[in-house]
Amino acid sequence: MRVLYQVPAPMSKGPMGRAEMERRQALLNSWAFPGTEVEVRDTAEGPFSIESAWEEALSAPAALAAVRQAEEDGFDAVIIGCFGDPGLEAARELVGIPVIGPGESSLLLAAGLGHRFSVVTIEDNLVAPQEVQAYKAGVRRKLASVVPTGVPVLSLLEDREASTRRVIEAGRRAVERDGADTLVLGCLTMSFLDVAETVSAALGVPVVNAAKAALKAAELQVSIGLSHSKKAYPVPPKLRGAGRPVETR
């Protein structure tokens, strides 16, 4: 199967650059089941990282266009490569192939591993949005807390060891103070640090790598012929009619 990992940001033009895209593509392919081929693409415009509702809103239009392109290009599934799942519902309205949100996938995976999970996130301002995300996924009841590391997305890869330390510190607060028995890395750049096993060993609880969770959710749905419900995410009225003009922008 062919899976597109769509970065909803112009990563190749930004500080991480094309090299990081290639690194992620290699990692994803190394994690995939035999027979899965993963391609990584970025968008032409938008913020370089998404750490606020503002940047999420700015990134969505280009991401949506990319999802439609993915279906046209024959991909079997598409992952929107940001934990905030920007444009997830809208993308599902536009296409029939599975559209995977790493945030949603990680939360649902974590819900099956224990009784209460926490999300390790970037900064304070993402706590409330990620609680809404857990509500939308349906697993709000199992969310123990959202704990920020305070390391900005674009700085995460600069000092891998320091970032890992901060993730472990935040995770420890979640486990010891909030009673979490499972952790989720609430950021894709944090997930591509590929340190879930290190954090897990340090804290004694399973740690969900959101990139892996998203890839596996894509492979799972494709392999058993499922996709999102079109009753839940119907084609927008303006796109349904044959003779009606659909260009609204």
Add this chain to the structure above:
Amino acid sequence: MRVLYQVPAPMSKGPMGRAEMERRQALLNSWAFPGTEVEVRDTAEGPFSIESAWEEALSAPAALAAVRQAEEDGFDAVIIGCFGDPGLEAARELVGIPVIGPGESSLLLAAGLGHRFSVVTIEDNLVAPQEVQAYKAGVRRKLASVVPTGVPVLSLLEDREASTRRVIEAGRRAVERDGADTLVLGCLTMSFLDVAETVSAALGVPVVNAAKAALKAAELQVSIGLSHSKKAYPVPPKLRGAGRPVETR
């Protein structure tokens, strides 16, 4: 006080046109308290109406730019003129003046009028998003149902009597089948039909006009010096630093 009613769509270029914007401005000013001046603006681009998550995502960037402009232009508050409150959280991150979402305002107003309210909406695909909206507003517990009329936004004004009939039919299902004791008109174009009183008389329950609810919420917050919490909606990290480049698009 000066309140901006920002249509998050290029209404002047669309089928409703500038005349409808002027009609709405006149209505809003007629509903305002003495001393309030309301201006209606539209955006330069985006879908003509918002009836799906897809259109909501497309409309947000221009709406956000308009909200920032509103603060620069000295408005005391800004209303995002769509029941789906597109870009509401993002807009609150960007400015300090009150940013009013008609959806949120209407749901909170309805919550104070009875035990269970229903929202009359456009089509089926908006039922789930409006339940999330009620969750975000904090009043999900009082939401009896979301009931569609099946009349597209751009057709609502074509036959005012037929539209009113459809609203009453949907409202009756909410009251009789779902036990609602209060109704909310879940669309701004539906609200600007200005038929809340007619619907209320037909069904014997209060009916919230979302345009009035938004205007009054704006006037209320400005008059007592309140606005959204900047602890809840902090300035995005990239916009905080003095010496850091903030242009991300």
Add this chain to the structure above:
Amino acid sequence: MRVLYQVPAPMSKGPMGRAEMERRQALLNSWAFPGTEVEVRDTAEGPFSIESAWEEALSAPAALAAVRQAEEDGFDAVIIGCFGDPGLEAARELVGIPVIGPGESSLLLAAGLGHRFSVVTIEDNLVAPQEVQAYKAGVRRKLASVVPTGVPVLSLLEDREASTRRVIEAGRRAVERDGADTLVLGCLTMSFLDVAETVSAALGVPVVNAAKAALKAAELQVSIGLSHSKKAYPVPPKLRGAGRPVETR
């Protein structure tokens, strides 16, 4: 419009006296929109302050009689001047004009300003009742905590600075320990200290003055022709019939 602020206690006979009633009336009128006239009345009997379920029960009958009188006297709306909203549901059964509970109004206003709010209250015993109040208002989900100051109602005005300090201390616990991003002053006498702005400046979050919230809710409902749902609060069976004796006391 004419709004009655009904103190549900014999304030003029108590330690605060008629002077305090006049001070409150002046403040309310200074906060009102142009065209609004507020009158403050007290009751002939009942406890001087309401700090327990016991006092709330004792104060309700006289408050209910006063609400009926308000409608007969042609007021457009009536505010029951206590955060506990004593007799609110009963009063709404008895009249058609808006009956405003400052508790309910404040909680709904706070729900629109952020993600999680806390109420600053008098003593421990009010924590549970105010949680029920948040449930009744429909916004229990957004209630972070109820935090007592430990200052009795009748002592709040004795030392304005000390009281303000205690409110700030309680508010700080709510913000720092409980994660509140918005505060509500959970007592009318506390609200009439008129220190919301001071507390807000000290803590960096919006602070809702319950007296202002109630006044604005009254003005809002009257200005757009809404009142509580009579389907939610129907006239009591014994008061409906023409020929049936209604005097039950």
Add this chain to the structure above:
Amino acid sequence: MRVLYQVPAPMSKGPMGRAEMERRQALLNSWAFPGTEVEVRDTAEGPFSIESAWEEALSAPAALAAVRQAEEDGFDAVIIGCFGDPGLEAARELVGIPVIGPGESSLLLAAGLGHRFSVVTIEDNLVAPQEVQAYKAGVRRKLASVVPTGVPVLSLLEDREASTRRVIEAGRRAVERDGADTLVLGCLTMSFLDVAETVSAALGVPVVNAAKAALKAAELQVSIGLSHSKKAYPVPPKLRGAGRPVETR
């Protein structure tokens, strides 16, 4: 043990009269465990029946005085004889002996008999208050519905067979339409019809007689030395101090 069943209404002066009080006292004593003695008292004033929030508020002050008297008279427990539990929280603040609310007791008993229960009530206007009651009792999750019979309290005893039929009809709606597996008779006069067994036989589900539930809750608490938590229902501040005047009415 000595249990007081306190009617929160001047029943002896009303249409049911002293005979009905004596009938109830005889029934209660016939249901009691050996060694329990039940006395029935009414109040000097208040509405003859409680079918609205208005009447509940009017009945509370006299009921509270009666509860204090009960403790002074050496009763081991007191039941407030109305399903709405008027003044329950306030009464628990005033005394140390168990104060039993038949509504609360019935809901908690029903919660232990199945997965979902419904309450058969008087009229529509009690649906919302009884949902709040279930929330307060903590068992809102198990409440399937509140279903009215439409028979006023004071008419229930007039035609016992007709009343029973109406209770069965309402109960059938609860079982068949709302999926209830257990029923509660949500009115004390309905409970003193003593038809729970008849209704149960007709519908095939257990039916809780609220008078029995209250009596048994009283006997249970007294027999094992428990009463309500004074941390939950503390003595009101004004009644605590030795030298402070406590008379507020």
Add this chain to the structure above:
Amino acid sequence: MRVLYQVPAPMSKGPMGRAEMERRQALLNSWAFPGTEVEVRDTAEGPFSIESAWEEALSAPAALAAVRQAEEDGFDAVIIGCFGDPGLEAARELVGIPVIGPGESSLLLAAGLGHRFSVVTIEDNLVAPQEVQAYKAGVRRKLASVVPTGVPVLSLLEDREASTRRVIEAGRRAVERDGADTLVLGCLTMSFLDVAETVSAALGVPVVNAAKAALKAAELQVSIGLSHSKKAYPVPPKLRGAGRPVETR
């Protein structure tokens, strides 16, 4: 009435032995209402104590056989003597007489004594299962916390004073840290220490002895002719048919 207290473990063969069974029988009879006769039985096999989901699963089959035997032997009600209520739903499917779970009974009793209760339990691993138990009972909303003592079941009786101290310490955390106003002893062996009054005196809140709660729930249901709903717990399909083979093991 005759009540069976069925220990779901082979207590007579274990470290506590038959003497402990006799001690419990004496205590239960001393707590009972006049006319109630309690018998204590154990099972032939299974773990000696139940401190994990594993042991709960192992203990259930023998407990279920014992419950069926109880009904055949003419008991009026049966108590499954473990706080985890092993096999409770299954047992109710099998018989018509009341089957009492001490966990469920205690939680429902505690819900009627205050606003928030905590359960004092054995070890950490029981926290999540007891939260599910509170959900099943319907009173999850009132559960403040589950607090472990760290004393294994089989060691509880070894040093009564030390055990009491540990219970008080755990209870103090529940009251002071978690805001509980009522406590439940979440283990039957802990309950048969018979120290609820001592713990209550030390902490100033009511403390529910689960053995007493279960006994009283049994007496209550029998005395008023109620039992669990057979609509909620129907006879398993394989046991219904007359001519169908029911032996499945």
Add this chain to the structure above:
Amino acid sequence: MRVLYQVPAPMSKGPMGRAEMERRQALLNSWAFPGTEVEVRDTAEGPFSIESAWEEALSAPAALAAVRQAEEDGFDAVIIGCFGDPGLEAARELVGIPVIGPGESSLLLAAGLGHRFSVVTIEDNLVAPQEVQAYKAGVRRKLASVVPTGVPVLSLLEDREASTRRVIEAGRRAVERDGADTLVLGCLTMSFLDVAETVSAALGVPVVNAAKAALKAAELQVSIGLSHSKKAYPVPPKLRGAGRPVETR
């Protein structure tokens, strides 16, 4: 990887027999990713099918022994082959390899496909247990309903077409009456009918085959090195100590 599909029943001795086990094994291997090998085993004793809490309790001990054996035999993951997930928590206490419950896996998968899902089950008595299952999985909020087909487990394979028709009828009630946008086949024998695609085509919504969902969950966890949290499901105290006797049965 090697996955054990453990039937928690003595299927080879029952009406379905060894042939059905072999058929299931062939199907599972045909659904697996390359490199996955699935073995199907049954237990030596227990009921032939699990359609009640009683049978679930009877089946658990043998299933638990089988799970321990699976780990000893070197399997990478084990699936407990019944939708009710009998013994799931207990099994996770006993081993470190992933223990997959088809019920839990299906519910979490369905939660990612839409807003509201329904479970098609066997008979009425499973409605409440499956609601508890959804609560335990953390996705109770998204459960629209549990709808029975009325076809006993052991009859499902007798007439494949008739069974499919009944599943479609039940699914239609879920979609049309209860608003489900996604369905789950709530029984493994129903899932091994392998008709999810047929049902999906008939109703226009995704249909989750619980056997596939469980297999994929097992493959997913193994492939990314995750398993259930041992903080959530710790080894039972009695099995931890080296020198302590662990045989309790």
